[in-house]
Amino acid sequence: MNIIVCIKQVPNTTQVRINPETNTLIREGVESVINPFDTYAIEEGVRIKDKTGGKVTVVTMGPPQAEDALREAISLGCDEAILVSDRKFAGSDTWATSYTLSQTIRKIKDYDIIICGKQASDGDTAQVGPGISAHLDIPQVTYVRKIEEISAGHAKVERLTEEGYEIIESKLPLVITVVKEINEPRMPSLKGKMRAKNAQVLKWNADDIECNVNDIGLNGSPTRVIKIFTPPPRKGGEILKGDTHEVVAKAADLLKNVIIG
Amino acid sequence: MVDYLLTEEQKMIKELCHKIALEKIKPVAAEYDEKEEFPWPIVKILADSDVCGVYIPEQYGGMGAGIMGMAIATEELSWGCGGIALAFAATGLGTFPILLFGNDEQKKKYLPVIASGKKLAAFALTEAEAGSDAGSIKTTAKKDGDYYILNGTKQWITNGGEADIYSVVAITDKTKGARGATAFIVEKGTKGLEFGKKEKKLGIRASATREVIFTDCRVHKDNILSREGMGFIVAMKTFDSSRPGVAAQAVGIAQRALDEATAYAHQRKQFGQAISSFQGIQFMLADMATQVESARALVYSAARMIDAGSKDIAKVSAMCKLLASDTAMKVTTDAVQIFGGYGYMREYPVEKLMRDAKITQIYEGTNQIQRSVIAMNLIKELAKNK
Structure with missing residues (x-):
């Protein structure tokens, strides 16, 4: 089975501090890590490979330093790594990013399943995975919490919903995005780290993956960021005290106001 | 931090072992200390991460990072928990006699399973009346054809009962003094090898410490480390x-x-x-x-x-x-x-x-x-x- 895992390098949020004057993130000097949700995608890809054989190719679109994230993915069990990097990709929104990744995947050609984390911890859009599926015109299942079965041409997965979960069967190739319930990512291994150090990371640019220049980077991005601001802090809640009946009645009234207005 | 000019490989060992200590050991250390349980789930993580074989040569499935690799790994894991780290470090103590004195066959048989973390090792020298005075051990190994028959009790053996491979020092000839001891490899499951109760300790409570008891335990002469009479040399060099x-x-x-x-x-x-x-x-x-x-x-x-x-x-x-x-x-x-x-x-x-x-x-x-x-x-x- 040919497994593709798409990852993103993000600032380590446990280290990010806020500039108290501007209320923006201080990104300088903050270490970059693999997007935490993508670590579950890597682990699931490697587990599928362990079960069915084949190989895991890890892909990222990003600046040259994103190579570090790819090497870490190799140390966790991925076999091949591709860095898609080009100045022309700068300013990509989720549409242009998923287009670029889909072109990369087209060039890889042989693929059975594409795995993404459910969203990135910096942008939080959860759109790139579904975008890849749309560009490639293949099925997608988002928020997968378990792969029940996977074999040549067919998969059965559990999809987490707010109410419970759905069981979905699909033909392959398929795009899935995964939630953290799906597995517990392994620690890197020393032999994996040695392999990662010596591994060759393929580097492709916009021409290599035959991108339409109008579909990439800022030009290819329909999204425009108008303004970035810090949402006002949540006001403290109100604690109702007193006789149970009165409190319940009051709570019901307050809820009515919220719902009906 | 002082720069010790570590090699790339040594840096990797340090970084990975620190990560394991921080993310996997530190959060559970107090609980293991309280419950005095053996940390098998952590041993599994160390095995999967290739840490168990850090000091074992590459030809036997290890990393070949030597005593320095061993020291770096032990230091970082002990930062997480000195008791949990001992599952790894005491295996090292049980493995050194094989590394230093084992013949080719013994190395091929035992080192790869230790390197992969499938089996733990232990070193059994100390006895109730023989601590600092190791020369007064009383466990005997009496020759009987191709076998030696071991009798006696080893005390306070780290990894005792949990390990599969034991390096044991026993007296083969009482008249020869320091030259009368011999080191053997004894595997768990050998008839006549049993374990005493788990000791209750002040610290390193995630580590298992038990008596290792030999009662007419027959060990083949192929399991001798080095040769008869070399037991104390094996122990001291270890x-x-x-x-x-x-x-x-x-x-x-x-x-x-x-x-x-x-x-x-x-x-x-x-x-x-x-x-x-x-x-x-x-x-x-x-x-x-x-x-x-x-x-x-x-x-x-x-x-x-x-x-x-x-x-x-x-x-x-x-x-x-x-x-x-x-x-x-x-x-x-x-x-x-x-x-x-x-x-x-x-x-x-x-x-x-x-x-x-x-x-x-x-x-x-x-x-x-x-x-x-x-x-x-x-x-x-x-x-x-x-």
């Missing part, structure tokens, strides 16, 4: 190589105590300011940091000398164990002092560090024995240079 490991365990515990004490002193306020602003506390922290770094430097020097194939390692090996373990005891005690009343409470991590540190002054040769080894070597050197 200790020369293994002591940097215990010393590294002590450094890891001491470093953790320093880290905890520094962070606490910075956050704890008395008299309207952080206690780290008081010179009394600052001087304590400065001394602790200097002592930990000195110990680490000597441990790394000893490990590098051994890896370089130096023959005169007994003295430096004893010195690094002595310095590191005394440092660990002092630094952990000071950490408890800096924490004050909180430090004495089990809810905080430093009292455990103090309990865990104590054993490093006692096992693999008490620090009094280390001083004897050092002094003996001083006198020998003097005689040689005359």
